Amino acid sequence: MIGAVVHRGRALFDIYRANARITMMSQFQYRARNVMTLVGFLTEPVVYLAVWTTVADAKGGSVGGYTPGTLAAYFIVWTLVRSMNVVFTPYGFEWRIRSGEMSGALLRPTHPIHHDLAAFAGWKVVWFVMWLPIGAALVVLFRPTLHPQAVEIAVFAVAIWGAYLIRSLFQWLIGLVTFFTTRVAALFEIYIVAELMLSGRLVPMSLMPTWVRTVSSFTPFPWTFGFPIEALVGQLGTRALLLGLATQLLWIGIGTGLLALVWRAAVRRYAAVGN
Secondary structure (H helix, E strand, O other): OHHHHHHHHHHHHHHHHHHHHHHHHHHHHHHHHHHHHHHHHHHHHHHHHHHHHHHHHHHOOOOOOOOHHHHHHHHHHHHHHHHHHOOOOOOHHHHHHHHOOOOOOOOOOOOOOHHHHHHHHHHHHHHHHHHHHHHHHHHHOOOOOOOHHHHHHHHHHHHHHHHHHHHHHHHHHHHHHOOOOOHHHHHHHHHHHHHHHHHHOOOOHHOHHEEEEEEHOOHHHOOOOOHHHHHOOOOOOOHHHHHHHHHHHHHHHHHHHHHHHHHHHHHHHHOOOOO
């Protein structure tokens, strides 16, 4: 029994390593496209930063506990977190089913999500390397107040991968709706609006109304953006950092459980289409 588990674990590790390596090598061949995608991500946080810095200045130099310097730090770290938690979207499921790719994926001995997780993990290496000069330019331009401690850096390094797993699991759940109906766009758009409002992606959660913060605490969203960013910016104490990692682990467990249940039902409803 133990030997079988170890063998399966090694086989799964080899799948992750191979898929990540292949994706990493292929994406380095598309450097211009990847750089332009990263630059495209800058529009959103720069607008947020300009707006909230103006608000902070109008309120005497601080808003919601954030100064212009810490706001700059928040949204610069935001760009890194955003690039690190890009995942396979539900729109891709529609294409996979229409093209027949999902039929092939179902014939593999491992769950298809493992291939997505591995491939996008390899892609993160490419984006991180390309983000470094962009992040350095943002630091020079906006002069953030950012002095993380060793424990904050360590928690951030773990939290960005926790955020990636949470987003992957829950977007995969939405993607499985395509096994029951041909279109998932409306549901996914509702999901994205909820994420914008409840995750810290639109604005630090301390700047949101109390009722919004209360609602967000019952969702996985704050642990995909707000928590990893605040962990590095220095807005959290050691207890909150550890509690945040534990909460991420809880949502990963919930997402995994829900995915297992929905996957079984979805596969029974799957009807192969394609060319």
